Amino acid sequence: xxxxxxxxxxxxxxxxxxxxxxxxxxxxxLTWRSLADAGALGQGAIATRWNLTSTPTLYVIDHRGVIRHxxxxxxxxxxxxxxxxxxxxxxxxxxxxxxx
Amino acid sequence: MQRSLVGLLALVLVLSVAAARCAGQDQPxxxxxxYKALLKEFNxxxxxxxxxxxxxxxxxxxxxxxxxxxxxxxxxLAEKYPADPIAVDALMQAVWQxxxxxxxxxxxxxxxAGPRAFEILERDxxxxxxxxxxxxxxxxxxxxxxxxxxxxVLENSPHREVQxxxxxxxxHFLNNRLQRLDLVKEQPALAKEFADLYGKEYLLELQRRxxxxxxxxxxAFFERAVELYGDVKLPxxxxxxxxxxxxxxxxxxxxxxxxAPEIEGxxxxxxxxxxxxxxxxxxxxxxxxxx
Numbered sequence: 001x002x003x004x005x006x007x008x009x010x011x012x013x014x015x016x017x018x019x020x021x022x023x024x025x026x027x028x029x030l031t032w033r034s035l036a037d038a039g040a041l042g043q044g045a046i047a048t049r050w051n052l053t054s055t056p057t058l059y060v061i062d063h064r065g066v067i068r069h070x071x072x073x074x075x076x077x078x079x080x081x082x083x084x085x086x087x088x089x090x091x092x093x094x095x096x097x098x099x100x
Numbered sequence: 101m102q103r104s105l106v107g108l109l110a111l112v113l114v115l116s117v118a119a120a121r122c123a124g125q126d127q128p129x130x131x132x133x134x135y136k137a138l139l140k141e142f143n144x145x146x147x148x149x150x151x152x153x154x155x156x157x158x159x160x161x162x163x164x165x166x167x168x169x170x171x172x173x174x175x176x177l178a179e180k181y182p183a184d185p186i187a188v189d190a191l192m193q194a195v196w197q198x199x200x201x202x203x204x205x206x207x208x209x210x211x212x213a214g215p216r217a218f219e220i221l222e223r224d225x226x227x228x229x230x231x232x233x234x235x236x237x238x239x240x241x242x243x244x245x246x247x248x249x250x251x252x253v254l255e256n257s258p259h260r261e262v263q264x265x266x267x268x269x270x271x272h273f274l275n276n277r278l279q280r281l282d283l284v285k286e287q288p289a290l291a292k293e294f295a296d297l298y299g300k301e302y303l304l305e306l307q308r309r310x311x312x313x314x315x316x317x318x319x320a321f322f323e324r325a326v327e328l329y330g331d332v333k334l335p336x337x338x339x340x341x342x343x344x345x346x347x348x349x350x351x352x353x354x355x356x357x358x359x360a361p362e363i364e365g366x367x368x369x370x371x372x373x374x375x376x377x378x379x380x381x382x383x384x385x386x387x388x389x390x391x
Contacts (some may be wrong), residue, residue: 005381006382007378009373009383013389021367021368022368022369024390025368033368033371041389051349058387059354059360060383062382063381067354067360095380
C-alpha cells in the first residue's frame with residue numbers, strides 16, 4: 001500500500017493525551033498515526049462530534065474528502081479491502097486525468 | 101470478535117439494568133414473588149474465566165435461547181395476574197432481550213413471546229408511567245413489533261417523560277434500522293440472516309422503501325424530540341435535546357455521500373494532524389479504543 005494514495009488514520013477515543021497514547025500505540029505495536037482525543041472515555045471532543053457509540057467505527061473517505069463507507073463494527077477484511085481497492089483505483093485514475 | 105464484544109456488552113447491560121430494577125421492587129404479594137423467581141433465573145449467567153471467541157458465541161446463544169424461553173413464562177405470568185402491577189414488569193421483562201448485534205437465528209433462536217407481550221402492553225398498559233426504559237432499549241433492535249409499540253406509546257402515553265423516551269427511541273430505531281439495511285445491501289450474506297430473524301416480507305418491504313424519505317422520517321422524530329421534549333433528562337446525564345442534536349449532526353454531516361467534517365488534533369507523537377492533510381488520498385478512518 002506504500003506507493004498508493006492511501007492512509008490509515010486512527011482516532012483513539014479512550015481519552016488519553018498524546019503522551020499516554022504513545023504508550024498504548026507502542027504496546028499494541030501500531031504502525032500508523034492516531035489522533036489523541038483527550039477527555040473521559042468516549043467523551044473527548046472528536047468522539048462527541050462524531051457521535052461515537054462503539055468501537056471500532058470505521059469511515060472510508062475518498063480522495064476528494066467525501067465519506068463513501070461507514071461501518072459500525074468491523075465488516076471483515078474482505079469487505080474493507082474491496083472497498084479500498086475500488087476507491088484507490090478511482091483516486092489514481094483522477095490523478096492521471098487531472099490537468100498537469 | 102467485534103460481534104462477540106458487543107454481544108457481551110449488551111449482556112452486561114441487561115444484567116445491570118435488570119438487577120437495578122429488581123432492587124427497586126418491594127412487593128410482598130405472590131405474583132411479585134413469582135416474578136422475582138423468574139427474574140432470578142433470567143439473570144443467572146454462567147461465569148468462569150475468559151472465553152475464546154467461539155465459546156463466547158456459544159455462550160451468547162445459550163443465554164438468548166434461555167431468555168426467550170423465560171420470556172414466554174413472563175407473558176404467562178402477566179396473563180395470570182392481569183390486574184396486578186407486576187404484570188407490567190413481567191411484560192417489559194419478556195421483551196427485554198433485544199438482539200442488537202444481530203446474532204443469527206440458528207444461534208439465538210426465535211423471540212416467540214415478543215408479539216404477544218407487545219399486544220398486551222399496548223392494550224392494557226399504555227398509560228403506565230414506567231414504559232420509558234423499555235422504549236430506550238427497543239431503539240437498538242430491528243423487529244417490526246418494536247416500531248409499532250414505540251409509535252403507540254408516543255401517540256397514546258399520557259406521561260411526558262414516557263412520550264420523550266418513545267419519541268427519541270423511535271427516531272433511534274428508524275435510524276439504526278436504516279444503517280442495518282445499508283449493511284445488508286453491502287453484505288448480501290446478511291440478507292438471509294435478517295430474513296430469518298425478522299421475516300422475509302418485512303425485510304423486502306423495507307428494502308423497497310425510498311431511503312431519502314426514510315431518513316427524513318427519522319430526522320423528523322429527532323426534531324420533534326428536540327422541540328417538544330428537549331429539556332427531559334436522560335439516564336446517562338444528558339438531555340433529550342443534546343442526544344437528538346448529536347444524532348441529527350450525524351445524519352446530516354456524517355452520512356455516506358457527505359463531505360467529512362474536519363478533524364484537527366495531535367497524534368501520539370504530539371504532532372499536529374488534520375484530516376484534510378490527506379486530501380488526494382483514500383483514508384480509512386479508524387475510531388478505536390484499547391479498553
